[in-house]
Amino acid sequence: MRRPGTKVLISLGLITAAIAILVVAATMRQGTTIHYYTTTSEFLDRARDYVNKPVRVNGKVVPGTLERAGSNGSTDLRFALGDSLQRTLPVHYRGNAVPDAFREGADAVVEGVYLPSGVLEARQILAKCPSKYEAAPANR
Amino acid sequence: MAEIGHYSLLIAFFLALYSTIASFAGTRVPDLGESARRAALALFWLLTIAACTLVYLLAVRDLTVEYVARYTSTVLPMSYAISAFWAGNAGSLLFWVWLLSAYAALVVRGTRKSPSRLVIPALGVMMLIALFFLGLILFLYRIDPEMTPGMVRDPFYATLQVLFGSPEGGLHPACNPFWRLPLRPAEGLGLNPQLQNPGMMFHPPTLYLGYVGMAVPYAFAMAALLTGRVGNEWLSLTRRWTLVAWFFLSIGNILGGWWAYVTLGWGGYWGWDPVENAAFIPWLLATAFLHSVIMQEKRGMFRTWNMVLVLITFVSTIFGTYLTRSGVISSVHAFARNEAFNIAFLAFMAVALVVSFALLFARRNQLASENPIEAVLSREAAFLFNNVVLVGIALVVLFGTVFPAISSAFTGVQVSMGPAWFNNVLWPLWAMLLLLTGVGPVISWRRARRNEFRRGFAIPFAVGIVVAAALVLAGMRNGYALAFFAICAFVLGTIAQEVFRMLRTRTGTLDSPPARKAPVAAFTRNRRFGSYIVHLGVIIVAVGVTGSSLFERQSDLVLRQGEARPFEDHVFRYTSFRRAQEPNRDVYAAGVEVARAGEVRAKVEVVKEDYHAEQMRWTKARILSSVVEDVYLTLAAFQEDGSAIILSVRRIPLVVWLWIGGAVLVLGSLIAMLPDTRERVRRARPASRTGER
Amino acid sequence: MLAALVVFVMALAVGAYVGYPLLFPGRNPQVEDSERREFELRGAQLAGALRELETDHSLGKVADDDFAERHARLAREIEFVEQRLAGAEPSDQTDVDELAERLVKARRAARKHARSGLCPGCGRSNPPAARFCMNCGSRLEEREPTS
Numbered sequence: 001m002r003r004p005g006t007k008v009l010i011s012l013g014l015i016t017a018a019i020a021i022l023v024v025a026a027t028m029r030q031g032t033t034i035h036y037y038t039t040t041s042e043f044l045d046r047a048r049d050y051v052n053k054p055v056r057v058n059g060k061v062v063p064g065t066l067e068r069a070g071s072n073g074s075t076d077l078r079f080a081l082g083d084s085l086q087r088t089l090p091v092h093y094r095g096n097a098v099p100d101a102f103r104e105g106a107d108a109v110v111e112g113v114y115l116p117s118g119v120l121e122a123r124q125i126l127a128k129c130p131s132k133y134e135a136a137p138a139n140r
Numbered sequence: 141m142a143e144i145g146h147y148s149l150l151i152a153f154f155l156a157l158y159s160t161i162a163s164f165a166g167t168r169v170p171d172l173g174e175s176a177r178r179a180a181l182a183l184f185w186l187l188t189i190a191a192c193t194l195v196y197l198l199a200v201r202d203l204t205v206e207y208v209a210r211y212t213s214t215v216l217p218m219s220y221a222i223s224a225f226w227a228g229n230a231g232s233l234l235f236w237v238w239l240l241s242a243y244a245a246l247v248v249r250g251t252r253k254s255p256s257r258l259v260i261p262a263l264g265v266m267m268l269i270a271l272f273f274l275g276l277i278l279f280l281y282r283i284d285p286e287m288t289p290g291m292v293r294d295p296f297y298a299t300l301q302v303l304f305g306s307p308e309g310g311l312h313p314a315c316n317p318f319w320r321l322p323l324r325p326a327e328g329l330g331l332n333p334q335l336q337n338p339g340m341m342f343h344p345p346t347l348y349l350g351y352v353g354m355a356v357p358y359a360f361a362m363a364a365l366l367t368g369r370v371g372n373e374w375l376s377l378t379r380r381w382t383l384v385a386w387f388f389l390s391i392g393n394i395l396g397g398w399w400a401y402v403t404l405g406w407g408g409y410w411g412w413d414p415v416e417n418a419a420f421i422p423w424l425l426a427t428a429f430l431h432s433v434i435m436q437e438k439r440g441m442f443r444t445w446n447m448v449l450v451l452i453t454f455v456s457t458i459f460g461t462y463l464t465r466s467g468v469i470s471s472v473h474a475f476a477r478n479e480a481f482n483i484a485f486l487a488f489m490a491v492a493l494v495v496s497f498a499l500l501f502a503r504r505n506q507l508a509s510e511n512p513i514e515a516v517l518s519r520e521a522a523f524l525f526n527n528v529v530l531v532g533i534a535l536v537v538l539f540g541t542v543f544p545a546i547s548s549a550f551t552g553v554q555v556s557m558g559p560a561w562f563n564n565v566l567w568p569l570w571a572m573l574l575l576l577t578g579v580g581p582v583i584s585w586r587r588a589r590r591n592e593f594r595r596g597f598a599i600p601f602a603v604g605i606v607v608a609a610a611l612v613l614a615g616m617r618n619g620y621a622l623a624f625f626a627i628c629a630f631v632l633g634t635i636a637q638e639v640f641r642m643l644r645t646r647t648g649t650l651d652s653p654p655a656r657k658a659p660v661a662a663f664t665r666n667r668r669f670g671s672y673i674v675h676l677g678v679i680i681v682a683v684g685v686t687g688s689s690l691f692e693r694q695s696d697l698v699l700r701q702g703e704a705r706p707f708e709d710h711v712f713r714y715t716s717f718r719r720a721q722e723p724n725r726d727v728y729a730a731g732v733e734v735a736r737a738g739e740v741r742a743k744v745e746v747v748k749e750d751y752h753a754e755q756m757r758w759t760k761a762r763i764l765s766s767v768v769e770d771v772y773l774t775l776a777a778f779q780e781d782g783s784a785i786i787l788s789v790r791r792i793p794l795v796v797w798l799w800i801g802g803a804v805l806v807l808g809s810l811i812a813m814l815p816d817t818r819e820r821v822r823r824a825r826p827a828s829r830t831g832e833r
Numbered sequence: 834m835l836a837a838l839v840v841f842v843m844a845l846a847v848g849a850y851v852g853y854p855l856l857f858p859g860r861n862p863q864v865e866d867s868e869r870r871e872f873e874l875r876g877a878q879l880a881g882a883l884r885e886l887e888t889d890h891s892l893g894k895v896a897d898d899d900f901a902e903r904h905a906r907l908a909r910e911i912e913f914v915e916q917r918l919a920g921a922e923p924s925d926q927t928d929v930d931e932l933a934e935r936l937v938k939a940r941r942a943a944r945k946h947a948r949s950g951l952c953p954g955c956g957r958s959n960p961p962a963a964r965f966c967m968n969c970g971s972r973l974e975e976r977e978p979t980s
Contacts, residue, residue: 012524016528019532019535025564029564056556144839585894642892668888
């Protein structure tokens with residue numbers, strides 16, 4: 001019985017290598033594809049590391065901080081993101097309409113770039129999506 | 141009532157235990173084997189009783205039952221109350237094991253007259269899996285500080301409490317759907333409104349039917365390894381089961397996409413959400429398995445590989461169940477909160493992997509391939525590449541799904557992998573896979589000679605080039621789109637050519653003189669014909685995905701009442717505003733008139749709803765579909781008095797073809813499942829050929 | 834109390850149903866003539882495989898020499914199964930895997946002195962098991978009893 005042809009092995013190797021390269025390349029291209037994902041307090045703990053980096057921050061919209069401006073199709077929002085700790089992160093957002101669940105006191109995920117000025121310039125605001133199946137983890 | 145459900149589960153657990161032992165012991169003892177078969181049937185009936193009990197409890201909204209109180213409310217419509225069966229952990233585990241017992245019962249019924257010695261041990265493997273799930277439902281507890289001993293009078297529970305209770309609190313079942321609350325709550329928590337959609341009623345059951353269906357081929361594979369009968373027997377016994385599982389997995393994935401598209405309101409159907417990925421990975425692996433099986437049947441190749449594939453497909457279905465149930469991906473913190481559940485599942489997967497691979501290793505000598513792959517340009521190599529790409533895609537998706545969790549566990553920094561990451565990696569792989577969809581069924585076995593190659597591919601290749609050229613002339617400049625449409629045209633060409641040639645070619649069967657030659661009865665070869673239909677469906681889906689993901693346009697229009705604004709060639713006028721109160725929700729509806737070229741195309745209401753019990757607001761999409769593109773409308777925002785709204789308009793080309801292609805694909809797999817007419821004839825008159833002599 | 838009763842009855846019923854074959858070993862429906870069914874199924878599979886092969890060949894996806902070889906093998910397997918079904922050999926404990934092994938050996942042996950399959954009418958070479966010429970339809974010479 002002959003061994004599988006070398007050509008077949010080479011082609012297999014090429015396909016595997018191609019997949020590996022695609023994965024590595026996409027993973028390296030942080031910013032467009034991968035975000036650092038943190039809670040607000042984790043973020044503030046090492047805020048300096050994140051300057052000019054794409055981030056995704058999870059927190060509560062601090063009640064009383066939401067200012068709406070803008071008109072004609074674009075939304076212009078300023079608010080502070082925080083979690084249970086008292087430290088908060090100022091956010092500016094300009095763009096399309098925000099999700100329904102976004103309001104003061106609600107959980108939100110903000111995706112954007114952390115500017116050196118200390119403001120998170122949001123590119124996208126996501127409502128904290130309830131998992132599709134499990135309504136809420138059992139925490140009692 | 142809940143007690144009946146609970147105790148039938150308890151009886152079922154011991155029955156499954158007995159059946160497992162009897163099956164493995166009864167392989168050589170016919171009476172014990174018969175008893176094991178009966179136990180499998182009885183298990184099905186017991187679990188059916190349990191399932192019916194839960195359905196009844198949900199239907200009457202017995203809020204003293206914790207599960208009912210957590211996932212329904214008295215105002216929830218009946219159909220959604222019943223679909224809450226699979227909305228939570230406990231119910232869906234019961235559903236899972238009930239389906240498994242149903243599959244096992246069908247295997248028992250279907251093999252009543254089969255002499256195969258694989259059936260009983262395969263039954264044992266299925267019972268072992270059932271045992272795990274039943275154990276999870278019945279015996280998995282967490283310490284609940286609010287529970288005090290004596291709160292529950294049940295003797296069985298009291299015993300457990302004495303044995304395993306802790307000073308910190310009482311035992312609380314982690315996922316038992318029949319657990320009663322000490323006090324009846326005034327109202328249930330209700331079902332997440334996004335799950336209140338017909339698609340969601342059918343999506344989880346079909347997905348689970350697919351997940352659980354893969355347990356059958358896995359069980360037979362393990363039985364083959366256990367008994368050493370590792371020939372093609374297990375493949376021919378399970379081919380149809382694999383197709384059934386694949387059929388349901390396909391429907392499940394398509395329904396999931398459709399559900400996301402019509403209900404989530406962001407105009408997409410696939411977000412590479414872990415839950416979606418969990419359903420997609422088993423589909424990819426099962427697809428690979430369906431293809432590699434052909435190699436073993438026809439050429440005696442890929443024999444070890446088939447075992448590996450069925451094994452990892454099965455484990456991926458368990459992993460998928462685990463991902464959707466544990467919530468561990470959406471937050472790592474969920475892991476600690478439900479630690480026993482997580483550990484149990486991970487341990488089950490690990491044990492299944494280790495034991496199966498050990499068995500495989502023990503039988504490796506019997507699994508040698510009968511033939512080598514001889515050339516790169518051959519059917520065998522094409523199938524090998526197809527498998528490598530499919531498994532590669534599955535691994536990529538798996539990596540993208542679990543990497544965030546792993547990375548956060550090790551570095552403390554959580555990263556997230558968005559759709560962009562998946563798309564960047566997968567577009568080229570999809571292209572390769574699509575290309576192979578065209579090449580695989582046409583290319584010659586063993587070695588494609590030059591003239592055979594030309595005969596097979598000249599016309600389809602030309603079709604692909606012509607389509608690409610036409611699109612370039614029509615102004616399309618997107619490289620991915622051009623490549624995909626060209627490849628789709630190429631594959632369509634190969635399918636059309638194959639069907640045409642099959643209808644035209646005549647073959648004589650060996651025993652009939654050519655005078656009775658008929659055109660190849662392609663349509664009686666269900667398996668072959670079905671595969672062409674499935675491939676056709678895949679191509680249509682690919683066209684839909686390419687069009688909708690590369691050419692979507694979106695705009696938010698601010699409209700005062702009575703005002704109209706254009707978006708491309710459509711004009712949208714905001715005409716009316718309406719508020720309404722439903723029993724479980726407030727409805728805000730804005731009437732919008734959609735016009736094109738001065739002509740009113742449709743009048744629709746875009747709606748936002750506030751759900752009371754669930755405290756959720758939900759935007760419902762309105763979709764104007766056509767074969768060219770969907771106009772996807774949502775009410776992004778509104779003034780309380782209705783004086784102005786923001787209307788979000790998306791134009792998504794070709795997305796309808798996704799659903800059409802999905803339907804074609806499902807239909808094709810149904811055709812492939814049908815028994816061949818000739819096979820039926822032979823079964824009806826098994827001795828006829830002998831009689832001719 | 835009612836629940837307890839229902840549960841008890843359920844357990845009893847299940848126990849009786851499952852225990853029956855063990856309590857009354859003689860009364861189990863024995864699978865009739867299981868070996869025969871095994872061969873019937875095998876025969877159906879082989880016939881399907883044969884037709885698939887013929888289709889592939891007529892679509893030009895299997896080279897002629899390859900076709901002849903695989904066709905011969907399948908035809909011999911079918912013949913073997915049919916002989917067994919016709920009761921040509923006493924039924925011993927042969928199972929399908931063993932059968933496959935024997936078939937492979939038989940095939941190797943048979944290939945050495947396979948019939949030519951040449952058609953007396955037109956001269957075209959036919960698969961060894963063919964009874965009629967694939968080209969002109971003349972009856973091929975009567976085969977000799979195998980093995």
